[in-house]
Amino acid sequence: xxxxxxxxxxxxxxxxxxxxxxxxxxxxxxxxxxxxxxxxxxxxxxxxxxxxxxxxxxxxxxxxxxxxxxxxxxxxxxxxxxxxxxxxxxxxxxxxxxxxxxxxxxxxxxxxxxxxxxxxxxxxxxxxxxxxxxxxxxxxxxxxxxxxx
Amino acid sequence: xxxxxxxxxxxxxxxxxxxxxxxxxxxxxxxxxxxxxxxxxxxxxxxxxxxxxxxxxxxxxxxxxxxxxxxxxxxxxxxxxxxxxxxxxxxxxxxxxxxxxxxxxxxxxxxxxxxxxxxxxxxxxxxxxxxxxxxxxxxxxxxxxxxxxxxxxxxxxx
Numbered sequence: 001x002x003x004x005x006x007x008x009x010x011x012x013x014x015x016x017x018x019x020x021x022x023x024x025x026x027x028x029x030x031x032x033x034x035x036x037x038x039x040x041x042x043x044x045x046x047x048x049x050x051x052x053x054x055x056x057x058x059x060x061x062x063x064x065x066x067x068x069x070x071x072x073x074x075x076x077x078x079x080x081x082x083x084x085x086x087x088x089x090x091x092x093x094x095x096x097x098x099x100x101x102x103x104x105x106x107x108x109x110x111x112x113x114x115x116x117x118x119x120x121x122x123x124x125x126x127x128x129x130x131x132x133x134x135x136x137x138x139x140x141x142x143x144x145x146x147x148x149x
Numbered sequence: 150x151x152x153x154x155x156x157x158x159x160x161x162x163x164x165x166x167x168x169x170x171x172x173x174x175x176x177x178x179x180x181x182x183x184x185x186x187x188x189x190x191x192x193x194x195x196x197x198x199x200x201x202x203x204x205x206x207x208x209x210x211x212x213x214x215x216x217x218x219x220x221x222x223x224x225x226x227x228x229x230x231x232x233x234x235x236x237x238x239x240x241x242x243x244x245x246x247x248x249x250x251x252x253x254x255x256x257x258x259x260x261x262x263x264x265x266x267x268x269x270x271x272x273x274x275x276x277x278x279x280x281x282x283x284x285x286x287x288x289x290x291x292x293x294x295x296x297x298x299x300x301x302x303x304x305x306x307x
Contacts, residue, residue, distance in 0.1 A: 059179065068177040070177060
């Protein structure tokens, strides 16, 4: 289940704000070749090929450090789902919905920090938690708007 | 103001309508790629064309959250076009108010990449853009032109 925290101080897990710096610091120890990592890289950055640190994106061949910050956020969520809450301040709505769908399909828990509302043009949530409160079949935009008025 | 940067493999054609162009949008759409291309052009001194601006008078500066003295750099720059990537992180720095003040009082133009809104710095609904075009032909698309309004409801202020 996706667990949203609208304030860093509410998260029970340490929050990673600067995903870019954290990703680059942990790069060598990250799992990036599993199916879910490859899936988010493909969905978010259009990665069509990966071998080692080399990737081919919609912008051509490059190094894995050049992934978008939002893609790095998603990869950190996959790699640190049990130990950290990852901030979405630099991640787009496509990252949110990519991760939401994975949480539903694989019954995985992700803790994320949101600082703004998320629209529903890319998906509809069935169940998720906002600040530890369970929401089912909600209008996500309206539910989050309450926290960011 | 239009900024055109051409090279062998990429054309950047940016319509800068107001003092601050705020670039938002999904992840992986090329925001940081644009900044990298601008950086590359600046390094290679490969600026070749511009309309409506005189490049001899206009300085182009590329900054990210890694720059420690963003406010100082802005204050020391006049009539420049200043790109600032990862502004969401800048807004969490202790000096964010100095940065916002520097932008407000600057006579430069800014292209700011951020998902958060910030007040009093010279952008309007009309100057919120998303990335458009391709990796070979980078452009902005203004959300106001596409009927999306109401971006300026909240955000950081001075």
